[in-house]
Amino acid sequence: MKKMTRRDAFRWLGISIGLPALECLVDFNVAHAQTPASKKRFIGCFFPSGAAMPSGANGDWVYEGALKPLETMGLRPNVVVARGFRSVRNQDVHWTGTAGFMSCNEVGLYTIAAPDRRSGERCGKSFDQYVADLSTQRIRSLHAGFNTVPGWDESHDSQMSIQYVNCIAWKDERTPIKNQQDPTAMFTQVFGDGSNAADPFIRYQLIRKKSVLDGVVGQLNSFRKSIPSGDRAKMDAYESGIREIEGELSSKITPNNPNICLNSSGATVSDPIKYLANIKTMQKIIVKAMQCDATRAATIMYNDGIGETTNSPVPRKQHDCAHNNWDELKKINLAQVSLWAELIKDLRDMNLLNETVLILGSNMSDGQGHVPANSPFLIASGGTGLKLGQEVVGTSDLTNEAANRVTADIYMDLFKLYGVSRSSFGEGRDRSTGVSSGILT
């Protein structure tokens, strides 16, 4: 059998944009009817630099404004609008509000006094990863993004890791999860490269790939012995990544694996670097992966935590617009809320929404002042459990950061919907308070 090239895969991909027609071998609802928790899946979505919210007031973040696409698409009854919750801020909110978005943790700052001893980044395990822990799906979690920032300036880089603006998902407190930006690669990850594991050669290739990884672990075990204990966690993180990929490969080799998603049609994507096309494609892939239960946790960053690239939806720089040009910012917000609305709609159309929770939020409210108070935070789902169609207000003193509540309280309530009982979530100033956020019915 001819090995499928990326180009071939990309041709397929387009179809999934035009009209998704992917099948899966398992009826999702039947497969999980016995699980006690009311929610099983989670998609955390993020956009940077806030919305047109003067000094943290609601501003344009209303159904007449940026949220209009939700109303237009008939999704208002599926959404909770949370207000008066603040983003994490122990330095520039672009950094801390992004890394802390789903981890409710302050970020680790470098000790400037000992520059030769700094090491890596530190935040906290994010909510999506806890949801991923609840199941053993073929793919632990999917992470889509649009841009990665390699570094900023000396001022920021000397205090904080740039990964804080690139990652909302954290596998553990030391391992930020990078986003997939290439729809083709995500496609291959979910649907395979078109090859059939029943074909002996394909099977042989998979086995060979697995033995490569076994070989890496063999070398890693030798290496681990001679590195200082402080660095061993880095090797543990690497091995954990290897194990995850091995798991994906094994499930492909397993005959009649019910979690394999099949693709049955194809078309073309016009421009692979188009912002909207890329994000939409990855959203479709995520929805399909959830439909065939290949994964239950995903995150989508509609832009990196700053938003400096010019390819934002309009296309303008999201960050610059948040500072100087709110007319343009409103258009960007509208486009990104539209993307989120499409995601909800797709899940609803596939009867997945009732058991899925989606969130959409940002690292600040007013981008001009980098205001952490009253950061945008939306929750969407179907079925029971959440105060859908309502506003939930953490404090009426919206613009007062000190009076604002922590988002960890929201996540604590969401944990309950997944049947998880925890004593707290998040750390430090952003740790949950023990008081319900008010989002639950």
Place this chain on the structure above:
Amino acid sequence: MPKSWRVISGVVLLLAVTACNGKASLERGAVTSIEDLLPPGSVAGVETLEDGTRVFIRNDGEVIIQGPNGEVVDPATRVTPTPAKLRALSNVEFRNAAADLLGVVLPLDLFKAWSPNNQFSGFDAIEWSNFDTKAVRDRLDTVDRIVDLALSSSRVMSCTPPGADVSYSVCGPAILERLGERAFRRPLKADEIAALKTIYDQAVADKVSYDTSLGRPKIPMDVLKEGVRATLGAILLSPQFMTKSELSDDGTFVGTRELNAYELASRLSFMFTSSIPDDTLWALAKSGEILKPDVLAAQVDALLGSKPDVFVENFMGQWFGVRDLKNAADATLEQSLWKESKEVLLQILKRDLPVNEILKPGFTFVNQQLATHYGMDATGMTSALKEVPTQSRGGVLMQGSVLTVTSTSEGTSPIRRGRYVQGRILCKTVPLPGPELFEQIAASQKAIPPTATVKERMSQHRNTNTVCYSCHKYMDPIGLGLESFDQHGQTRTYYNGDTAKPVETDSELLGTPFQTFDQLNNLLVDMPDVYRCAAQKLATYALGRVVEPEYTKDGYLITSMVNTGDENIPSFKHLVHRMVQSVAFRSVEHPRSAQ
């Protein structure tokens, strides 16, 4: 061990920036007494160590050490080893190392999916970011394709036995041990060899069983290739290949030690070639010769002589933030701008010019496209670069590449450019505004009338809020001086050609007024901060860690690097040799684990 510095003002990052004239001569020349080195008013801070040693930090950043008996101590003797730490190969280093190891050309496209490296000051991979699943997946995919290419490389399959009677049980392990030690840059340990053999045997068995299941005959060469394929894949994905490390045998050694020959060769090769040691360096590592200072120095010259472009591209290209332009399509303006920067910097290195001439070398290299772009005489120019003597182009701050990367697509930003000059040319870090200032920043932004000129906008920092100006005074005035260049590096007199909006460059550099960019540039050329900064950037690049001159140990290192023993400003070659021979480069500290 000395405590870290606390500069007297209490502001650690914002070291008082020196006045610009005359300082260069103060610190040079034969010096016998501490008084010569510390004229009245030149001391910014002093620390007394336990043994009575006094460490002075001068306004210009220089560290002066007075021993317990009043003697002047050479800072080079106080330089300490860099703490051992695992560093991942950068994406560029991985690509170069794999290509050199296997003797294959690796298209950029193979690495497209890889997430970019963390950077500090533009330099790749200073920090380690834990490998997540995406990193493993991307690397596995890429390595799979690299190995495809490698199986047809003579550097890899160099054990091809005669005839069909190939003994893959002998040939395979021989190939892999040879490649393994080059990949790991040292002799393999017994358990590493065993692990290689295990995977090789497994891959061979898999292949034989696959062929048997299809009723195919066993073809020894195919079996050999499959064994090599899997094992080579594992080698390229092993942490021993993917990281730079100085290890102790069992991970428990605490203390300092000199690097062994293999470690030193590896540091050297990554510094100059962004890759593993080549055959010559490898031989010098095996024989231990590289540990001799004169052999080491000769190797530095040899590497700078044979591959200066790799060093310029990766060190200076990252330092000035222009390396990415290299990937622009052929014949584009961006590509030409990159070539100009690279060639100018290469010549400054080759001609052994004083470091400060990066700002004003007196020449540049342009082709027809660049000459036209810069408004220079393009007569007789072709697409090839040609050296042109000039005082108004060629300097880093006059290069279109730098002027482009310090602008946004929508225009120039004096703040951004000022911050660039401070961060990249003078190595002064402007601290971040505290969160408590965010509201004020928003308010002052709103107070700016839409019709305000660029200069008026900047003056808001001074007029509306002195807190803002306490930091912006280090950025805005410098940035204004660069306003005579637009966002593509073309000179301009008016904004958008509108005669009602003249460009105003008159400003001041730390108190010294200037009218034009040229005057600003001349002031910068005279600053010792420029060559000190070059030393700091080189140390950052060579050691793979953040270097802060305010940190006492790093202050020693930088001071000893820039010391030429005479009045001359150091050249890059001087800095490079000082760096490579320093204790910081040649030794390592295994700190007590923090955990």
